[in-house]
Amino acid sequence: MDIKHFSTTQLDLLAAELAADLTATQELLSTLPPPTLAKNGLAILNLLPSSTRTGLGGKTILDLDYDSAVYGPKGAEVPTSSSGIRSGDIVRIEQQPAGSATKWVKTELKKGGVEGVVQRVNEKGISIVLGESDEEAVDKLLAEGKKLWVVKAGNEVVFRKMELAMRRLGEIAEAGQESRLMRVLFGHDAPSAVQEVEGLQFLDDGLNESQREAVRFALGSPDVALIHGPPGTGKTQTFIEVIRQLTGQGKRVLVCGPSNISVDNIVLRLPPSLPAVRIGHPARLLPNVLARSLEVLTRTSEEAQIVNDVRKEVDEKLGQLMMKGKGRLKGSARKEGWRDVRELRKEFRVREAKCVTDLVGRAKVVLATLHGGGARQLRDQKFDVVIIDEASQALEAQCWIPLMNASKLILAGDHLQLPPTVKTETNSRSDKSKSKSAKDTKPPEAPPASTSKYPPPTTLSTTLFSRLLAIYGPSIKRLLNTQYRMHTQIMTYPSVSLYNNELIAAPSVATHLLKDLPHVEDTDDTSVPLIFYDTQGGDYPESTDAPAAPGKKVNLLAESTSNPNEALLCAHHLRLLLDAGVKEEEIAIITPYSAQVSLLTNLIRSQHPAVEIGTVDGFQGREKEVVILSLVRSNDKGEIGFLGEKRRLNVAVTRARRCLVVIGDGETLSREKGWVKDWVAFMEENAEVRFTGLDEIQ
Numbered sequence: 001m002d003i004k005h006f007s008t009t010q011l012d013l014l015a016a017e018l019a020a021d022l023t024a025t026q027e028l029l030s031t032l033p034p035p036t037l038a039k040n041g042l043a044i045l046n047l048l049p050s051s052t053r054t055g056l057g058g059k060t061i062l063d064l065d066y067d068s069a070v071y072g073p074k075g076a077e078v079p080t081s082s083s084g085i086r087s088g089d090i091v092r093i094e095q096q097p098a099g100s101a102t103k104w105v106k107t108e109l110k111k112g113g114v115e116g117v118v119q120r121v122n123e124k125g126i127s128i129v130l131g132e133s134d135e136e137a138v139d140k141l142l143a144e145g146k147k148l149w150v151v152k153a154g155n156e157v158v159f160r161k162m163e164l165a166m167r168r169l170g171e172i173a174e175a176g177q178e179s180r181l182m183r184v185l186f187g188h189d190a191p192s193a194v195q196e197v198e199g200l201q202f203l204d205d206g207l208n209e210s211q212r213e214a215v216r217f218a219l220g221s222p223d224v225a226l227i228h229g230p231p232g233t234g235k236t237q238t239f240i241e242v243i244r245q246l247t248g249q250g251k252r253v254l255v256c257g258p259s260n261i262s263v264d265n266i267v268l269r270l271p272p273s274l275p276a277v278r279i280g281h282p283a284r285l286l287p288n289v290l291a292r293s294l295e296v297l298t299r300t301s302e303e304a305q306i307v308n309d310v311r312k313e314v315d316e317k318l319g320q321l322m323m324k325g326k327g328r329l330k331g332s333a334r335k336e337g338w339r340d341v342r343e344l345r346k347e348f349r350v351r352e353a354k355c356v357t358d359l360v361g362r363a364k365v366v367l368a369t370l371h372g373g374g375a376r377q378l379r380d381q382k383f384d385v386v387i388i389d390e391a392s393q394a395l396e397a398q399c400w401i402p403l404m405n406a407s408k409l410i411l412a413g414d415h416l417q418l419p420p421t422v423k424t425e426t427n428s429r430s431d432k433s434k435s436k437s438a439k440d441t442k443p444p445e446a447p448p449a450s451t452s453k454y455p456p457p458t459t460l461s462t463t464l465f466s467r468l469l470a471i472y473g474p475s476i477k478r479l480l481n482t483q484y485r486m487h488t489q490i491m492t493y494p495s496v497s498l499y500n501n502e503l504i505a506a507p508s509v510a511t512h513l514l515k516d517l518p519h520v521e522d523t524d525d526t527s528v529p530l531i532f533y534d535t536q537g538g539d540y541p542e543s544t545d546a547p548a549a550p551g552k553k554v555n556l557l558a559e560s561t562s563n564p565n566e567a568l569l570c571a572h573h574l575r576l577l578l579d580a581g582v583k584e585e586e587i588a589i590i591t592p593y594s595a596q597v598s599l600l601t602n603l604i605r606s607q608h609p610a611v612e613i614g615t616v617d618g619f620q621g622r623e624k625e626v627v628i629l630s631l632v633r634s635n636d637k638g639e640i641g642f643l644g645e646k647r648r649l650n651v652a653v654t655r656a657r658r659c660l661v662v663i664g665d666g667e668t669l670s671r672e673k674g675w676v677k678d679w680v681a682f683m684e685e686n687a688e689v690r691f692t693g694l695d696e697i698q
């Protein structure tokens with residue numbers, strides 16, 4: 001594949017994606033009034049500033065409380081949809097439009113607002129970590145004493161980093177300075193033969209044979225190795241062994257993943273004795289990872305002493321500036337105060353940079369998201385191996401951020417689960433193939449002038465993982481074949497239909513059922529691994545009343561099919577499970593449609609707060625003892641929408657450990673030939689099929 005051509009194609013695709021992202025956000029903001037945005041989890045209204053403090057990394061944290069006049073004491077009446085804003089999200093803080101909510105027609109974000117990252121949302125309000133340069137803007141925002149609202153913002157920074165990486169890649173190719181790894185990753189040079197690792201002693205003796213083979217392969221491949229990990233097969237466990245072996249050989253490793261959680265899952269399982277540093281915004285890290293966070297270490301480690309004195313001074317100055325009432329600094333004193341803060345911050349940054357270089361330099365393992373892999377703290381750092389987890393969920397341009405100077409790459413992923421979410425499925429040159437079907441991975445269009453055998457992908461959803469498989473075939477990967485999650489019966493259909501029937505259920509899970517949990521009774525609902533509520537017959541029609549503005553297609557709300565009676569059936573089965581002793585936190589209810597999530601949340605959340613309710617896409621990588629899957633689609637035309645994407649359905653049916661409960665209209669689902677139809681046929685054969693009328697559940 002022509003690398004320069006690849007880079008220009010990616011730049012086109014990224015530009016289109018960013019435009020789509022911005023348009024979608026803009027469209028929502030300009031077409032929907034704030035209360036509707038809030039209802040859809042995109043905004044929180046009626047907030048009052050309560051305090052500011054200096055958080056980790058010297059950043060300012062702004063606490064905003066729910067206005068008790070609107071929401072009642074302790075925010076008891078805050079709508080559940082506000083949980084759409086979570087810690088780690090980027091938000092804008094704005095002055096709330098004046099007047100009553102009903103008069104707000106549309107919103108234009110003003111220049112006066114500021115952006116920040118949500119640290120936490122709780123019953124009191126929301127805490128937001130601000131960018132360093134924003135204090136004065138915040139000062140202005142607070143000075144007016146008005147109510148504030150926060151609204152989710154798009155993340156342009158992420159795109160800019162990918163663009164930078166692609167531009168750099170193009171320049172390198174143009175100058176003919178590609179590294180050996182680059183040549184291999186684009187099919188110019190074949191990967192070198194796998195070498196045997198002499199005297200390899202496994203540190204984890206629990207690894208199964210396929211995991212051991214994957215470790216041997218990863219260590220012995222000089223250039224690139226793929227670990228193919230179907231659901232629950234222990235990719236992370238395998239990676240931990242690979243990391244420990246590499247560091248044992250004296251190598252330095254950079255470990256990345258597309259999301260913070262993917263990286264944190266690895267951090268949590270690294271042996272405490274391994275010198276490792278996690279780079280990333282503390283507000284986005286799991287609490288039990290913070291001890292390894294670079295930002296935290298710049299406060300708590302020995303090296304941090306030189307930073308702490310200056311931090312204290314900044315804090316004191318900020319404290320004076322944030323004082324309310326009589327003590328509030330005014331006029332030139334206030335200006336001077338901010339000047340001092342800026343000066344102190346400069347000093348702070350110099351000292352912090354030194355501390356950071358020392359801390360990162362000592363680490364044998366550095367962990368960051370793919371975007372974090374391009375962080376300034378890593379600019380001069382050299383690594384022997386780059387490891388990317390969940391690579392089949394990462395955009396390829398993202399993967400290149402940490403790869404620019406790499407010489408060896410190990411990827412883990414599963415191209416048969418969902419690829420990264422992409423708003424534009426096609427590039428600006430070819431037109432519309434809106435369907436989010438398995439066609440995503442269709443062969444790219446013919447190359448222009450060059451006669452390259454592998455033209456650049458025409459959609460961002462083609463991942464580096466799947467591209468390498470397309471170039472080199474299965475010899476470039478090793479399959480982890482033993483899964484530690486699902487009862488054999490839950491595993492069988494995905495194994496047969498997608499994984500060449502190669503999956504094995506580990507003995508510890510092969511026959512496990514809900515009734516085997518010590519606190520669960522043996523009932524009809526806890527003694528089978530697969531239940532299929534077939535709703536065919538018309539009692540459970542889908543509904544598509546999308547609240548989009550006339551003439552406008554609002555992306556987020558467009559996929560708004562729901563099925564109210566199916567939601568009642570979910571609640572019915574949930575009651576059966578809870579009555580049998582299954583704990584709320586062992587249960588998830590998932591569905592492909594966000595409107596069904598809202599419906600289910602409103603129906604169930606207040607009574608059963610620990611039951612997880614979410615979309616299939618959002619549940620990738622997760623598991624629960626029992627999963628209720630609400631398929632929603634029920635219509636005369638046999639339309640199944642994006643359920644037809646078998647990678648989505650694969651994710652949906654592989655989340656449950658002991659019991660999978662499927663609720664769907666067997667007739668609608670069986671109209672169209674393909675994976676869904678075959679799966680329904682399998683369910684009819686192998687699951688306990690129930691036909692439950694509406695009168696039985698109300």
Ligand SMILES: Nc1ncnc2c1ncn2[C@@H]1O[C@H](COP(=O)(O)OP(=O)(O)OP(=O)(O)O)[C@@H](O)[C@H]1O
Nearest residue numbers: 206207208229231232233234235236237484621622
């Ligand atoms: N060799 C093994 N022996 C026993 N249990 C194992 C083994 N390998 C993995 N597991 C268990 O299987 C589960 C899944 O492992 P892990 O989290 O490493 O998998 P994963 O492939 O990263 O998961 P996911 O599919 O959710 O991304 C964990 O509970 C882990 O302890």
